[in-house]
Amino acid sequence: MLERFIRGLARAKWAILLAWLAIAAVSVLALPDLASIVRQTEQKFVPADSESVVAKNLLTRINPESTTKSSAILVYSREGGMTGQDRAWLKAKAAEIAALSGKDGFKSVQSAYETPELASKFRSKDGTTEMLIVGFAGTDNDAVTQDAVDHLNERIKDAPAGSKVELTGSAPIGKDFQQSSSDGLQKTELLTVALVLVILLIVFRSPVAPFIPLITIGISLVITRGLVAAATHWGMPVSSFTESFLIAVMFGAGTDYCILLIQRFREELSRDGDKVEALVRTVRTVGKTVAFSASTVFVAFFLIGFAQFGLYQSAVGVSIGVAVTLVAGLTLTPALLMLFGQATFWPSKVAGGQGHGDSKLWGAMAALAARRPVAIVLVTVILLAPLTLLYHNKRSFDDLAEISPSLGSVQGFHQVERSFGSGEVFPLSIALTSSVSMRTPEALAAMESASASVAKLSGVKEVRSAVRPLGAQLADLTVSDQLTKTSEALRQLKDGVNRVADGLRDAETSVSGGQGDVDKLAGGLRTMAGKTKDAQAGLDQIHDGMKQSSKGADALAGGLKQSAVVSSSMGTDLTALLKSHPELKDDPSMRQLLGKQQGLADGLKQLQGGADRLSSSFAQLNPGIAQVASGLGQLSSGQTEAADGAVKLRGGLKALTGGLSAGAQGLVDVSTGLAQVQDATKAIGDSQIPGWNLPQAALDSPEMQQSLDYYIAKDGKTAKFDVVLAVNPYSPEAQDTVGQVRDALRHSLAGSALKDANVYVSGTSAQITELKAISKSDFLRTGGFVLIGIFIVLMIMLRSLLAPLYLLLSLVFNFLVTMGIVEFIFVKLLGKEGLSWSASFFIFLIIVALGVDYSIFLMARFKEEYRPGGIRQAMTKAMSTTGGVIVSAAVIMGGTFAALMMSGVNTLLQIGAGIVIGLILYAFVFMGLVVPALANLFGEANWFRGKRGNTARRQE
Structure with missing residues (x-):
């Protein structure tokens, strides 16, 4: 049946080629x-x-509405510092790009001109560099995004002379x-075809024979590309590596298969010159090998x-290419051999030849392997094993x-790395989710604590969040800052109380002086009834003093009311502070502060009561003075009543003097208490104790609401942290920092109002840590599958368990x-940080x-030549002919x-170098x-018991 099929191929050679x-x-x-x-496909495949x-x-x-899926950073720089012309150009460019929002893939632009309050984030400290951040609606590989990048490149070509954009x-x-990758692929295609040719x-040694594999593989490659592209609609992934591997594997392996067929066809053709019979024998023998x-x-x-x-x-797309190449190799290649016939090998003559002839070098190596098999294995292991120690999987x-x-x-x-730090290009973006709203003072306090914990990490430059929109702690909302301001308010209150006390002392002096005048008046009334005008003048002087005392009492009452309000506010603030930070309850300084504040409040209450009584005394005293004045007007009605009134007046003045003295002393005590409270508050503020307090007024401010809208969702259940790294985002240090950031956040939030929140980290560095773990585990897993699959194929072909094992062990070694x-070449000699992560x-x-x-x-030729007991002879023949x-x-595979x-792509450079070294080493040494x-x-242990090997070599 196989022979009929092959003869059919020979007859239908033109139809097969046209098909x-x-x-x-x-x-x-x-x-x-x-x-x-491929151009529109995400290459990370996370x-x-x-x-x-x-x-x-x-x-x-x-x-x-404002979330972007990808971005570009426009980096503008000028040595020696930017000029006014530079900034004007940038401002105009920012406005120009902003006008594109919502069109042609553009979505947003951020700059020092759009958000002046963030100017320091876009301008370098040395004044040489400035950034614009342009957001796109599509992902990096979307066609519309790539067109937008091209559009942006065109728009920056008119930059001022001497600048760099x-x-x-x-x-x-x-x-x-x-x-x-695309440019490299084109170079790879041309170089591959040229090298193979x-x-x-x-x-x-013929200009005709090379065209048989080139035609076979060229047609197979065209068909395979279409099939792989069509398969992507059913979920087959492709990458920039897909096309490169298709070209290399199909040209390499396909050419190898064609060489095997052509070489055997030449060997068979040399026997009788019948190309049909030669083709039948070729496909029947090496067709199975292929x-x-x-x-x-x-x-x-x-x-x-x-x-x-x-x-x-x-x-996986390469498997499609291999399948197409195999079908083409067993149909199209035989058809081409039939078309060209003996002309395939022109100008050489086939008659009397045996393919390429037996190789004396390989025959000698076969003889050596037969005589000293143990020595060869040991020497090879001893010489090559140390080279494996150079592999550290960096x-x-x-x-x-x-x-x-x-x-x-x-x-x-x-340029960004030099001027701002590389972390600005690819920061970590962290999503925080909670079952309750995070737009509360308690949740925001937990975020501040978490932000502070992350900011302390050595690999972190700054943390931006709802409570740190500019990357730094908001000082107005810290406990220390608020205590410092409270201390200043207490100092001002103490000064006010001291001024009131001084006023009371002056009033006491005035009243004491008035009391002496009243005494003189009483004596005068008893001894000098006739001196009415002098007494009346004294009463007028007393009346003026009472007015001054009344004003002092009113000022005292007002000051005390203000002090009470301030004291009450301070108590409310301290209560709110303790509610937000219950850990301060056990602080000795805070307990002392609370005690003094309570004492101050009680003293102010007593003092206010004394002030009320003082005011009442003035209210009673003023009518008495009026009566005295009226009595002077009616002095003729009786000096005795006037004298009694003077005595009463003396008693009132005495009471007033005592009240003023007590009030002054009370205010002195209040002042002393305020000084102690101020000192305690200042000491706590200066100690920079941890803590954060967000009053409701601050939470409701427009600035805070703007920050919340940028970093927290409207429902409050999703929040964002941006972490700018202090190290290169591609570096191993950045990968270590990702884990530290995640741990610091979770640990800080565990004991807060957000203890049940979930933390998810994204960004370039975070993706790298995932790629590192995924690629390593998948390498081991998939590599195992590949070895098992190849073992099964070898076991079926060789009908042996032992031979496939040592063949695979030799490949792994x-x-x-x-x-x-x-x-050693790329890391030790060329100084690379490590091999590309996918190269191995x-x-x-x-x-x-x-x-x-x-x-x-x-081994296929070995089995063809093998006879029981003739391993040495069979291996020698197989090696000398193959x-x-x-x-x-x-050489061809290594060349492709x-x-x-x-190609210009570092990974492909390393893969190419590794495969060239590996295949040449395996072909010649192993x-x-x-x-x-x-x-x-x-x-004989190679084979199953009783098996004589594959079909015996055809006897001449």
Whole structure:
């Protein structure tokens, strides 16, 4: 049946070629464009249920109308300081961008001109740099956002001469990354085709043969791109790596399969010159090898689809490419071989040849592996094992390191870093949720305490929240500041009381003087009845003194009432303070303060009572004086009554003098008490005790309400904290700080009014911590799946349990050696912080999935040549005939991945270098020595009992 199928392929060669060309044309015309889909795809692939994504969604509740999904920072700088012309240009540009809000993807702009109170946040202290923050309605990779970034770039080209303007932030950095990847992909495609063509020319020494794999793979790649793009509509993830890996794997593996087919076709064609029979024999023998080889690659990339991490999953599209390449390799390649026939190898002649001929070098290595298998394994392990110790899995998550430092987004980032600190570009945004409203004094006090706890962390520059809108504590709302102001108010009250006391002493002196005059008057009335006019004059003088005393008493009463009001207010404030901060109840200074305040209130009550009695005395005294004056008018009616009135007047004055003296002494006592209260209050204020108090009047102020609306949702159940880091957001220190911030917030809120609140952290640094954990666990999990899948394929093909085990162990060991070398080159020699965080996964995947192909090439030919008891002979023949193919395949595969090193993307550079090192090392060291040594070492134990191997080599 297989033979009939192959002969059918030979007869329908033109139909097969036309069918593949038609499918490729339909794919281009009818299926989506993969490149455009990749450009609009988020590259981080953080799971939807991750903390950072949940935080982002929660933060949109605060102010949905003004929430942006991505942003750009316009960085304007001039060496030596900005000029008036610079600021005028920036102000006009801010207004111009603000007018775009709601159009073409633009949503908002923040600047020193839009919000003057925040000018210090947008202007550097040295006066050389200023920022505008532009918000976009779409995510970084949305087409409308990328167009908006382009639009913004056009609008800043008219900046004043001598200045420097760059765009940085999430959207420009994302756009530059995508553009770099796209440009790199184009270079990779051209370099890959050129390298494959050159290598094939060298391998086949024919200008015709290279076009068979190039046509096969080129058509397969066109079709695969359309199929992968269409699969995205059913949830298949893609990334910038998808296209790069499609090109490298399909050209690398596909060319290897074609070389195997062409080499075997040449070998079979040399026997009788019948191209149809040669094709039948070729497909019947190495066709299975190609199928099994492609199956391992397909299984490896297909199992990537079970990864939890989207970026890893994005490589699953390669499995589609491998499947298409396999079908093309077993249909289109045979059809092309039939079309070209012996012309495939022109100008060489096939007659009498045996493919590429037996390799003497590989034959010698086979002989060595047969004679000294144990020594080869031990020496290889001893020499290579130390290289694995160079691998410490140091990973870098710096997106900026992925692209050229000459790009504007990178230069803009570093300008912000120099002038403001890198944390300003990518701050942490923290969502706080609660089942009750957080727009209360108690909740805001808890937020202030939490903000203070986070601000103390070494990796934090400042914390911005509803209670710290400018990133600093509001001093007017601190307990210490409020106590200091209370102390000043007490000082002013004490001074007022002292002035009243002085007035009372003056009044006492006046009254005492009046009492002496009355005594003289009484004596005069008894002894000098005739001196009426003198007595009348004395009474007039007394009457004036009483008026002055009455005024002093009124002033005293007013002062005492004011003092009582102030004392009552102070008591209310202290009560509110204790209610907000119950921990102050046990403070000795506070207890002393409360006691003195209560004493002051009681003293003022007594003093006010004395003042009331004093006022009553004046009210009684004034009619008496009037009566005396009237009596003087009626002096002729009787001096005796006048004398009695004078005696009564003397008694009243005596009582008044006593009252004034007591009042003055009471005020002296009040003044002393106020001085003690002031001293105690000032001491507490100066001690900077912790605490925060938000009076209702401050809460209702327009400024506070504006801050609440920006940081807390209308229902009060969602709040935001912005944490500006003091370290680079991509650095390991930033990743450590994320956990510290989360812990500090939860610990601070645990004992407050928000003890049941939930904390969710988002931002670049937070995403990196999630990527670090997710990618590591997924590497182990998915890597295990890949190894198991390849083991099953090898077990079915080789019909052995032992051989697949040592083949996979050799691949894993080769991977560890490769990573040690790669990390040493990039980290130790080139000074990188670490390898790109995804490089190790993809190097592992490709080395294992493609490196196992060489094992299949060798072991398949080995089984074909194997006879029981003839392991050495079979391995020698397999190595001498396939060694050249393995070398050619490794060189071609390494060449296709070497093209990635020219892409301009750091991750692809490292992946390309790792795969080139790994595949060359595996092809020459492991396939040339270790695997043959292990096969000879285990002997017949390689195979299931009673199995004679695969189909015997066809006898001539």
